[in-house]
Amino acid sequence: MVRPTLGAQGAAAGEKVSTKHAAASWLTTQDKSRAMALYAHNGRRAARSWGSRLDDFFQQRQRRHVVAQAQFAAGQTVLDVGAGLGCMVRVAKAAGCHVTAVDATAALLDNLVALADRAFVADIEHFDDPQRFDVVLCIGVLDFVTDPARALEALAQRVRPAGRLIVLVPTRTLGGRLYRLEKLLRGVRVNLFDPAFCVEQAQTHGLTLQQQSRPLPSNALLTFCRPAAST
Numbered sequence: 001m002v003r004p005t006l007g008a009q010g011a012a013a014g015e016k017v018s019t020k021h022a023a024a025s026w027l028t029t030q031d032k033s034r035a036m037a038l039y040a041h042n043g044r045r046a047a048r049s050w051g052s053r054l055d056d057f058f059q060q061r062q063r064r065h066v067v068a069q070a071q072f073a074a075g076q077t078v079l080d081v082g083a084g085l086g087c088m089v090r091v092a093k094a095a096g097c098h099v100t101a102v103d104a105t106a107a108l109l110d111n112l113v114a115l116a117d118r119a120f121v122a123d124i125e126h127f128d129d130p131q132r133f134d135v136v137l138c139i140g141v142l143d144f145v146t147d148p149a150r151a152l153e154a155l156a157q158r159v160r161p162a163g164r165l166i167v168l169v170p171t172r173t174l175g176g177r178l179y180r181l182e183k184l185l186r187g188v189r190v191n192l193f194d195p196a197f198c199v200e201q202a203q204t205h206g207l208t209l210q211q212q213s214r215p216l217p218s219n220a221l222l223t224f225c226r227p228a229a230s231t
Helices: 029-047 050-054 057-070 087-094 106-115 148-157 174-184 195-204
Strands: 077-081 098-103 118-121 133-139 159-170 208-213 219-225
Touching: 057 087, 057 133, 057 159, 057 208, 057 219, 077 087, 087 098, 087 106, 087 133, 098 106, 106 118, 133 148, 148 159, 148 195, 159 174, 159 195, 174 219, 195 208, 195 219
Parallel strands: 077 098, 077 133, 098 118, 133 159
Antiparallel strands: 159 219, 208 219
């Protein structure tokens, strides 16, 4: 197992894509810090009650969608950014993948080290691991970043030719707004997305939209692919 800590420095074909997101609408650094504090607290609590927290209906439904789009296969290299308690790490490892797990919460590192081939504490917006992967997962993380465009760039840079990037984001729908309200009641702001924004950013960095689904009324799951001939 590898356990370094990385420094903070580090559309469908023919569809017209436009983004209306303004930088001012994303989270502030203070918002992000508050979210990470709550995330760390909940992560420690959930680690003591794995089944009751993670195996509820909504999490199972999301996982089924992610696994179906990820298509894990033996020998693949997988990067799970925002790995949390390692749910998707477990699934990928069971399929025979070589898994690198990344999370911004140091409190969860011990759990990830025990599960993954490599585990890091790192901020998604400044993640600079030089390795490129067959599958890159970013599930429920962009909700809490201050610069989603930079985060998507960092994710895209980790996708090897013929590899895939899978992103789950809360959407600007009624379900997404209810999700945001639930977080606000806990004192945490979250980003909401028009999926077209993610498509536009991915296209900027050489990825194309391969598949899109809605696991829940509040979110969208997007799978992007880098062409096999890409460098």
